[in-house]
Amino acid sequence: xxxxxxxxxxxxxxxxxxxxxxxxxxxxxxxxxxxxxxxxxxxxxxxxxxxxxxxxxxxxxxxxxxxxxxxxxxxxxxxxxxxxxxxxxxxxxxxxxxxxxxxxxxxxxxxxxxxxxxxxxxxxxxxxxxxxxxxxxxxxxxxxxxxxxxxxxxxxxxxxxxxxxxxxxxxxxxxxxxxxxxxxxxxxxxxxxxxxxxxxxxxxxxxxxxxxxxxxxxxxxxxxxxxxxxxxxxxxxxxxxxxxxxxxxxxxxxxxxxxxxxxxxxxxxxxxxxxxxxxxxxxxxxxxxxxxxxxxxxxxxxxxxxxxxxx
Numbered sequence: 251x252x253x254x255x256x257x258x259x260x261x262x263x264x265x266x267x268x269x270x271x272x273x274x275x276x277x278x279x280x281x282x283x284x285x286x287x288x289x290x291x292x293x294x295x296x297x298x299x300x301x302x303x304x305x306x307x308x309x310x311x312x313x314x315x316x317x318x319x320x321x322x323x324x325x326x327x328x329x330x331x332x333x334x335x336x337x338x339x340x341x342x343x344x345x346x347x348x349x350x351x352x353x354x355x356x357x358x359x360x361x362x363x364x365x366x367x368x369x370x371x372x373x374x375x376x377x378x379x380x381x382x383x384x385x386x387x388x389x390x391x392x393x394x395x396x397x398x399x400x401x402x403x404x405x406x407x408x409x410x411x412x413x414x415x416x417x418x419x420x421x422x423x424x425x426x427x428x429x430x431x432x433x434x435x436x437x438x439x440x441x442x443x444x445x446x447x448x449x450x451x452x453x454x455x456x457x458x459x460x461x462x463x464x465x466x467x468x469x470x471x472x473x474x475x476x477x478x479x480x481x482x483x484x485x486x487x488x489x490x491x492x493x494x495x496x497x498x499x500x501x502x503x504x505x506x507x508x509x510x511x512x513x514x515x516x517x518x519x520x521x522x523x524x525x526x527x528x529x530x531x532x533x534x535x536x537x538x539x540x541x542x543x544x545x546x547x548x549x550x551x552x553x554x555x556x557x558x559x560x561x
Contacts (some may be wrong), residue, residue: 267397267441267551272347326399328544332392332409334536336503342532343377343384347527347539350375350506353402356523357516368515371508373441384461389445389453391460391539395469396423402543415537418458420537421552425525430512431502438509453501455540456492472501504538 338346352374361367379385397405427444445453461471512520540552 256318261351305515307385309354309549324396327396328399328402330392330395330397330541330543331406332395332464332539332541333388333390334456335386335388335538336532336536337386337541338377338384339533342529345529346377346505349374349428350377350441352528353523355522356519360515360519369510371439371510371512371516373506373508374508376504377506387505388540389501389503389536390465391457393470393472395464395468397467397543401467405463405467406541406543406548408466409460409541412463412466413456413550413552416455417553418452418455418459419450420535420555421448421450422531422535423448424531425503425529427521428523428525429502429521430517432511436508439511440504441506441508441520442504443529444499445501445503447496447498452536454497457497457501460539473497514523 350373357370361370377385395405424446425443426446429442429444430439431442434438447453454463457472461474465471535555537552537554539552541548541550
C-alpha cells in the first residue's frame with residue numbers, strides 16, 4: 251500500500267513499445283513534476299517512522315556514529331518522549347543546512363587566524379536520515395521516560411488530562427539564538443536554536459503540564475536540575491507542583507550534534523552569530539503535542555486558535 255500517491259511513470263509503457271516494430275505513435279504531452287512541486291508528506295508519515303530500526307540488542311556505539319546509549323535498555327521498559335514537532339519545508343531545510351555549513355566555515359576561518367589551532371568538533375547535522383530523507387525536528391517537553399508495559403495506558407491518560415487542563419492554544423514560534431548544549435553525561439553536544447518566548451507563554455505552560463503528568467506517574471521532570479539524559483542547564487531550578495518558573499531559555503530545536511566538547515572560544519563564536527540573518531520565522535505552528543511510547547506516536551491536539559481578529 252503506497253503512503254503517498256505520486257504520478258505513475260511511463261517507463262514501463264515505453265519499454266514495451268521499444269520491443270515492438272516501430273510504428274507511428276502519438277504521445278500526449280506530459281509535464282514531469284519537479285521536486286519542488288511534489289506534495290508534502292502527510293504528518294502521520296513521520297509518526298510511522300519516528301524511530302530507527304533496532305540493529306542490535308546491546309549498546310554498540312559503532313552502529314550509531316559513536317553515540318552511546320544514555321539509558322540502558324531494560325526488557326519491559328518502553329523508552330518514551332513527549333515533544334512538539336517541526337517539519338521544515340524545503341526552503342527552511344535549505345536554510346538550516348546553509349547555517350550549519352556557515353558555522354563550519356566560521357570555525358575553520360577562525361582557526362586559520364590562530365597561532366595555535368584549536369580542535370574543531372565534527373558537527374553532524376540532524377536534518378536527514380542516513381539515506382538522505384528529511385527528518386522532523388522537535389522541542390522536548392519531557393526527558394526520555396522509561397514506562398513499563400502495564401503503565402502505558404495510565405501515563406497517556408494522565409498526560410491527556412494534564413494537557414486538557416492547561417488548554418494551550420496552537421501558536422507560532424521564532425528563533426532567538428544559537429548555542430551548544432550538552433547532555434547530562436557531557437558525552438554528546440547539541441547545536442541548537444533557542445526559541446523566543448511565544449505569546450501567552452505556551453511553552454512554559456506545556457512543560458508544566460507534561461512535568462505534572464510525568465511526576466504523577468513516578469517519572470522525573472524535565473529541566474528540574476536532576477540527573478537526566480536530555481540537554482539541560484546546570485543551574486535549572488527543581489520542578490514542583492504548580493511550578494511557575496520561567497524556563498524560556500531552555501526550549502530549543504537541535505539541528506546538529508558532535509561527540510567532543512567544543513572549546514570555549516567556539517562556544518562564544520557560535521553564541522554571537524546573528525540567527526536572523528540565516529533563519530526566518532517557521533511557516534508552521536505548534537498545534538499538536540506528541541508522545542512517543544516505544545515505536546508508537548500518540549497525538550494530543552492543542553486548542554485551535556481563534557480565526558477572528560481580536561481587537
